[in-house]
Amino acid sequence: MSEIKKTALITGASRGIGYATAIEFLKHGYNVAIIDIFEDRDKVKNELKEYGNVNYVVYDLRKTEGIEDAVKEAIKPFGRLDALVNNASSGAHDYLLGISIERWDSYMDLALKSMFFVSQAASKMMIDCDSKGAIVSLSSLRADRADGTHMLYSVAKAGIAAMTRELAFSLGRYGIRVNAVMPGYVRTEMTEHYITETPGFIDQLYSLQALEKVLDAKDMAKLIYFLASDENTSVTAQCIKADAGIGTVELPAKKAEHA
Ligand SMILES: NC(=O)c1ccc[n+]([C@@H]2O[C@H](COP(=O)([O-])OP(=O)(O)OC[C@H]3O[C@@H](n4cnc5c(N)ncnc54)[C@H](O)[C@@H]3O)[C@@H](O)[C@H]2O)c1
Numbered sequence: 001m002s003e004i005k006k007t008a009l010i011t012g013a014s015r016g017i018g019y020a021t022a023i024e025f026l027k028h029g030y031n032v033a034i035i036d037i038f039e040d041r042d043k044v045k046n047e048l049k050e051y052g053n054v055n056y057v058v059y060d061l062r063k064t065e066g067i068e069d070a071v072k073e074a075i076k077p078f079g080r081l082d083a084l085v086n087n088a089s090s091g092a093h094d095y096l097l098g099i100s101i102e103r104w105d106s107y108m109d110l111a112l113k114s115m116f117f118v119s120q121a122a123s124k125m126m127i128d129c130d131s132k133g134a135i136v137s138l139s140s141l142r143a144d145r146a147d148g149t150h151m152l153y154s155v156a157k158a159g160i161a162a163m164t165r166e167l168a169f170s171l172g173r174y175g176i177r178v179n180a181v182m183p184g185y186v187r188t189e190m191t192e193h194y195i196t197e198t199p200g201f202i203d204q205l206y207s208l209q210a211l212e213k214v215l216d217a218k219d220m221a222k223l224i225y226f227l228a229s230d231e232n233t234s235v236t237a238q239c240i241k242a243d244a245g246i247g248t249v250e251l252p253a254k255k256a257e258h259a
Contacts, residue, residue: 004080005030005031006029006031006082006083006131007032007033007075007078007079007080007082007083008022008025008030008031008082008085009033009034009035009071009075009122010022010032010034010084010085010087011034011035011061011085011088011118012035012036012087012088012089013034013036013044013085014034014036014038014044015188016190016217017087017138017183017186017188017221018034018088020216020221021085021087021217021220021221022034022054023221024218024221024222025225025228026051026052026053026054027051027052029052030082030083031052031053031054032048032052033054033055033056033075033078033081034054034056034057034074035059035061035070035071035088035118036056037058037088041056041057053077053078055074055076057070057073057074061109061110062109063109064109064117067114067117067118067121068120071118071121071122071125072121072125075125079129080131081122081125081129081131081133082126082134082228083133083134083136083229084118084119084122084126084133084134084135084136085136085224085228086135086136086137086138087138088114089111090107090110090111090190091153091191092111093149093153094107094149094150094153095149095151096151099151107156108155111152111156112156112159112163115137115163116163119137119167122135123167123170123171123176126171126174126176127171127174127176130174131176132175133176134176134228135164135171135176135177135179135228136178136180136181136224136227137160137163137164137180137181138160138180139157139160139161139180139182139239140182141183141241141247143158143161143182143239144161160180161239164178164179164180164237164238165237165239168236168237172236177235177236178236178237179227179232179237179238179239179240180238180239181224181227181240181242182239182242183215183220183242184209184215184242184244184247185214185215185243186215186216186217186220187216188216188217202214205246208246208249208253209244209245209249210245210246211244211245213244215243220242223242227240
């Protein structure tokens with residue numbers, strides 16, 4: 001009997017963590033369905049096709065009208081769904097007094113609301129095909145930290161953490177595992193400016209992290225794949241820091257000078 005070819009749906013996979021995650025799933029033999037706002041679907045498909053089967057749907061996740069149809073269209077060629085990676089979002093630097101109702105709505109529509117409705121649509125499909133699959137969502141260390149500079153981003157990422165736990169308890173009876181990853185600093189197009197615009201940024205990072213390396217999208221992709229794959233038989237309802245240790249450091253940071 002031939003083994004079933006699994007399918008992963010990844011939102012926001014035209015670059016960054018989502019793109020690296022698409023390659024990771026493809027290398028493990030999955031079909032990959034992508035939903036992304038970036039319109040040059042041929043460019044992304046051509047780059048990824050050497051790794052396996054990709055279906056790419058152009059859709060703006062700031063809107064929820066038609067979101068279930070976009071999910072259905074994305075997985076249509078593959079006929080089943082085994083993993084969802086809720087990844088698409090954008091950075092946001094906002095202060096309390098500057099946030100209008102319109103700004104709140106448009107940011108939350110992408111960063112939180114769409115993640116919920118994509119998860120809802122994906123859950124129905126995983127239940128229908130009895131895939132006993134997994135959902136992995138991109139939260140952030142900022143979900144449980146504050147410095148007054150990222151109001152909307154932090155609220156959305158904390159919402160994702162809460163949503164993860166609720167989904168895990170809603171879907172556990174179907175054998176579906178649900179987790180979130182909380183990255184620290186990961187070098188992508190979204191965050192490259194921290195390195196290029198802040199002198200000494202990497203030295204400062206190393207003084208706060210346990211590991212003296214700049215994390216990249218591939219580091220996140222490996223963890224996301226593990227959490228979504230059948231190798232993960234026990235972890236659910238968790239928000240896992242993937243941060244080289246920065247979220248655990250005792251402040252003010254003065255790392256031990258020797259082991
Ligand atoms: N890079 C980091 O340091 C870091 C840290 C913590 C959390 N995260 C989270 O990880 C995820 C990925 O981050 P990244 O650094 O790879 O970001 P990125 O900006 O490089 O990639 C974001 C992807 O989402 C897509 N996207 C953006 N707006 C969209 C929309 N309206 N509709 C559909 N697709 C849209 C983009 O086209 C792109 O493919 C995000 O949720 C981010 O908040 C990243």
